[in-house]
Amino acid sequence: MLHALKELFESLLAPAGSQSPQEREHALQLATAVLLTEVMRVDGSSDAAQQAAIMAALRERFALPDDALAQLVQQARQAAQTANDYYHFTSSMNEQFTQAQKIEVVEAMWRVAYADAHLDANEISLIGKIANLLYVTQGEYxxxxMRAKEAAQLG
Incomplete structure (x- = not known):
């Protein structure tokens, strides 16, 4: 278990050029999953609707089978518990995602936040912090x- 977690962090911290395409893709998948699970975790509750929103966002973004999605989310929870900051997750996204893809991540984070029909101040703060780290402009944010709120049918 610890060995697998160590490998995950090494894959996140390794320079993009030294990784295989599969390792880079997995690192991006993990980084995205960590950020989404953090939205759920930050308000102190783990709601089934938020878990479903995480799975839906990851399935849509990465087209992974259910067993791979479940494993990815489990790895993300472990990585999030030991992470000191979000920079090493967002830096790989900044290097490899387009601006539109980074905006999609922020929107997915909002969808997770809205999934339980209760927007927590900690969720708002976290999503704002991540958006800044991803260089998402205020207008894009x-x-x-607004798109996530509309999708949640909250007005």
């Missing part, structure tokens, strides 16, 4: 939030 607000647009992502």
């Amino acid at each position: 607000i647009g992502a939030k």
Whole structure:
């Protein structure tokens, strides 16, 4: 278990050029999953609707089978518990994601936050912090939030 977690962190911290395409893709998948699970974790509750929103966002973004998604989310929870900051997750995204893909991540984070029909101040703060680390502009941030809110049918 610890060996697998160590390998995950090494894959996240390794320079992008030294990784195989599969390792880079997995590192991006893990980084995205960590950020989504952090939205669920930050308000102190683990709601079934939020878990479903995480799975739906990851399935949509990465087209992984259910067993691979479940494993990815489990790895993300472990990685999030031992992470000191979000920079090493967002830095790989900044290197390899387009601006549109980074906005999609922020929108997915908002969808997770809205999934339980209760927006917590810690969720808002976390998503704002991640959006800044991803260099998502204020306008892009607000647009992502409004699209997620509309998708949640909250007005």
